[in-house]
Amino acid sequence: MTSVTSGAAAHGLLAEFPSPAALLDAARAAHGAGYRRLEAYSPMLIEGLVEALGPADRRLPRLALIGGIIGGVGTYALQWFSVSVDYPLNIGGRTPAWPGLIPGTFEMTVLGAVLAIFFGVLLRSRLPRLYHPVFNDAGFAAASSDGFFLCIEATDPLYDLPQTRDFLERLQPVRVSQVDA
């Protein structure tokens, strides 16, 4: 057991589990016990883990749609402005036909969506963020290789150092330790 410091300076309690299934069970149990300021860390995607912790983030498709619309409408409008207003082309009495403007519009629709997705992931995940309290835990490096962690944060209304620690110990973790803020 690591030494217990004052609760105010702590980020939370971190429990390490031996397998993805154990982490998934623990996350469900903690959520079932009423904990809401919960975070799970794993070296790969675990199906169902996000749902065990609370609602998943379903915003990205909408961001992609918005980005695509901006890219597509913007590019088409730019081409239309170019050939109809700023430098009107009159070819046999006609302005250039719209099908010729579609390939550029298509490419920029995709690019707009792609940029929205990529930066959407990073911004919604608050990345880049090079410092985070969980990195203070000496064994946390395993979270990128073969360690599965559940953290109950000190800001949780139900958080109480001895009780929460007891709760986590009952979930049969490899270890439980307090993480400094």
Add this chain to the structure above:
Amino acid sequence: MSSGGDPGAHALTAPILPGAQSYGSISEKISGIVLTARTARWWVVAFAVCSVLTLVFFGAIGYLFYTGVGIWGLNVPVVWAFDITNYVWWIAIAMSGTFISAVLHLTRQPWGASISRFAEAMTVFALAIAGIFPIIHLGRPWFFYWLTPYPNVMALWPQWRSPLVWDFFAILAYLLLSLMFWYLGLIPDFATLRDRARGRGVQIIYGLLALGWRGEARHWQRRQSAQLLLAGLAVPLVVSVHSVVGLDFATGNTPGWHSTIFPPFFVAGAMFSGFAMAMTIVILLRRAFDLGDFITERHLDNLAKLILAMGLVLAYSYVMELFMAWYSADRYEIYTALNRMRGPYAPVYWSLIFCVVVVPQLLWSRRVRHAPWVLFGISLVINVGMWLERFMLIVTSEHRDFLPSAWGMFYPTIWDWAILIGSIGFFGWLLLLFVRFVPVISMCEMRELLTHERGAS
């Protein structure tokens, strides 16, 4: 089949990862390739050779900028030769990487996980090289940015209806998508490298690249959602990019180019040569880093089948080109088709038919598909054949103009060769840096695959 089972059915259910692997061993084996202080001798030798060729490449481009396109062998009527051949060849190689990984991702093919990383790297590098050629083929390359619409005092707008302008947008979109798709896949693996690195400098570099990734469940879920969306966008984009390359030719009224078959024909050709290049690299990687556990014979077998299928589509396209030339009843179209087979460039035509249509038929044999070095040879032959195909398509249509008085021949100069061979060296140079400093196989996807195959316990 003496065991009574259908080998095909067995291949679908058999585990992809061998029994000995665990989460820890995956991290150790794949990150070990990057984090080891020892650099293999073959790497140093190959890197030296590729560095020299890279210098040749940029030296030749420097001389080109200093002197002009007159250093090449091209002249009216053959105004596109090695430059555009190289461009189409490289962009075709770039087509399949993101396509392979996007399609395998969307169809949830578990065997794709171990080849998608380097396939994406191949795309990014080949595309970056492909993008150089349209710029250097310009008479005044320093004005290439006139392709972009930007406020200027010349009342200058791009010609929106030109495929060359579409090409600019297509390459831009595809390059950025490929880079972001690749990088999004790499972030968790950079985090693994950060956490396993010993040296302070190495930790800082990979730490910055990992952007502070800590494996939060919500981050994984968002990343997965983003990868699916990007994969879904990549597939139509890939098709559009190479279709636009096909339209670069098809919109001209040159016999041999002016054909509606060009966009799908170019897409099929791109897949074909891209799969072949992926095969070339996968076999080398597998051998160099002893990755037989992750890239199994089944991967090679599947890739070989894809190559064979695309080769058949391509063979069909060649037949259709001849049929359409005859069916058009246009004397110039018919002449161009016959000239390709009997004219001064006939050796190029028949070589490419041998490389691209005849040789891939060996892949019908299961024994060939399971012999890596035979596959390696076949993939190299296909790569050469696809280069010859683009050269044939481009040069034979140009060199006999409508009037015999305007006929001419193209012979490459040393600068043509320097830029072609230099570009291959530069590609190798980038790949060597990639295999030395970036995990060649996605560790997090391997862990998912392991969970999937062993059950979550």
